[in-house]
Amino acid sequence: MLLIDCPWCGPRAEVEFRYGGQAHIAYPEDPAALTDQEWADFLFMRDNPKGEFHERWFHTAGCRRWFDVVRDTATYVLRPDPEHDA
C-alpha cells in the first residue's frame, strides 16, 4: 500500500485517497475550435511511462482537496510535484 503525503494532512494510507490520473492536463480554452483528433487527444491520450509520472490525488477521507505528486511507476517512490498546481 502506498503512503501518500497529503500537502495539508501529512502522510496517510493509500485507501484514504482517490486517484485522479495524469496531472497538468488543462481543459481546452476553446473546445469548439478543436479538431476531432485534438479532442480525442485531450480526452483519451495520456502518458503511460515506466518511470516518473506527474499525477493527481484527491484526499477523499481527509481534507477533500486535490494535489499533485511525482511517482515512479516502477519503484512506487513518491515525491512532491514541483509543478504542483492544485
Added chain:
Amino acid sequence: MDPTDTARPDRYWRAAEPKPSYEAVVVGGGGHGLATAYELAARHGITDVAVLEKGWLAGGNMARNTTIIRSNYLWDESAAIYEHALKLWEGLEEELGTELQFSQRGVMNLSHDVGDVRASKRRLHANRLNGIDAEWLEPDDIVEICPIVNISPDLRYPVLGATFQRRGGTARHDKVAWGYATGADRLGVDIVEHCEVTGFDLDGGRVHGVETTRGTIHAEKVALVAAGHTSALTDMVGLRLPLQSHPLQALVSVLLEPVIDTVVMSNKVHVYVSQADKGELVMGAGIDPYIGYGQRGSFHVIEHQMAAAVELFPIFAHAKLLRTWGGIVDVSPDASPILGLTPIDGLFLNCGWGTGGFKATPASGAVFAATIARDEPHPLARPYALERFTTGALIDEHGAAAVAH
C-alpha cells in the same frame, strides 16, 4: 544459470537464435503473440516468423491470469470476437494436438441489487440475440449448481440472481501457451526468448525492422503484442496510445478438496473464483487504480476481495492463502482492445485487452494474423481500430469486463 540458456526437452519448442531477417516479427511471447505466430504459419502460410520475448515464454500476464473463458459481453462487436474465441477454444485441443485442460464448467455472474439484475438481464438478452448461450438463474438455481454460495437475504449485498453461460469455463493457461509455442515451432516459427526490443528501424513512414538486445532484425511486418508494456514500445516510434498500465492481482489458496466445479464471478462485491484441478481456489478482483509496472499490487485490494469471498462463500473462511501475484494490464478508455493497423506502414498493433485477454487468446491470434497477412483489418477487428477514439465509436464494455476499472 545463464539466462540465455533456454535448452529444454525437444518435445516443446526449439530455443531459436534470432536470424538477421524475417518476413514478420511478433513482439511479445505471451498467449496472444504465440497464437498470432501460430495462426500466421498455420492459416496464412507465413512461416518465416520470429516471436521476440524479452523474458521467458509466456512469463508475463499469460502466467498470471485466472484462466476464465466466457463470451457473455454486451455489445455486438464484443460478442462477435469473444464468441469467435469460444468457438475456437472448443476445437483448440484438437487443433494444437495437445491437452489444455479446457473445461466448460460454466461461468456464473452474480447480481446483488435491482440495478445489477436489470443490467445482467439486458446483457443476457443481448447475448441470446447474438446466438450466445445465456441463462438466468434464481438464487435456488444458483445453489443447485454451486451449493456453497451464500444466498441468505441477510447479506450486505444479497444474491438476487445470476447470469450463467454453460459453455464458459477455464483452461490451463500454461498449457495453452506451450501448445501454441510447440505448434508454431513445428511449423517453422522461431521463438526467441530473452530478446528485448530496444528500437525500431523506421524510414519514410514505414517500419523495416527492430533493434534488440540480441541484434538488429529486419522485417517488413512488425506486430506489437506486448500487453502492459505496449506503450513502452510505441513511445519509441512516437505513437501515442490511449492506454494505462495497471497491476491486476490474483491469488490462490492452499490445495483443498473439490468444493466448487463452476466459475462464480461478482462484479458488485468484487471477487471471482474457480477451483483448479489440483485443488487451489483461484481468485481475482480489481486492479490498482493507478499506473504501475511493479508485478505486485496493493494489499487492500486483496483484503477487499477476501471480505467479499468469505461473505459469499462462508466455507472459504477455513482456506489459507498460498500465494499472490500480479500482472500488468493495459486498460483502454472503453475497456476494449485496440487491434489493427497503425499510422506506420508495416507496424501492427494488438493491445488494450485489459483485465480479460486470456479468454480471447485464440480469436486474438486468428484475427490479428489475418490482419497482418492481408495488410487490412480482419472484419472482426475492424471495430477495434485505433481510430475509434477519434470517431467516437467506442465499445464500452466496462459492465461486462467484470473487473472494476
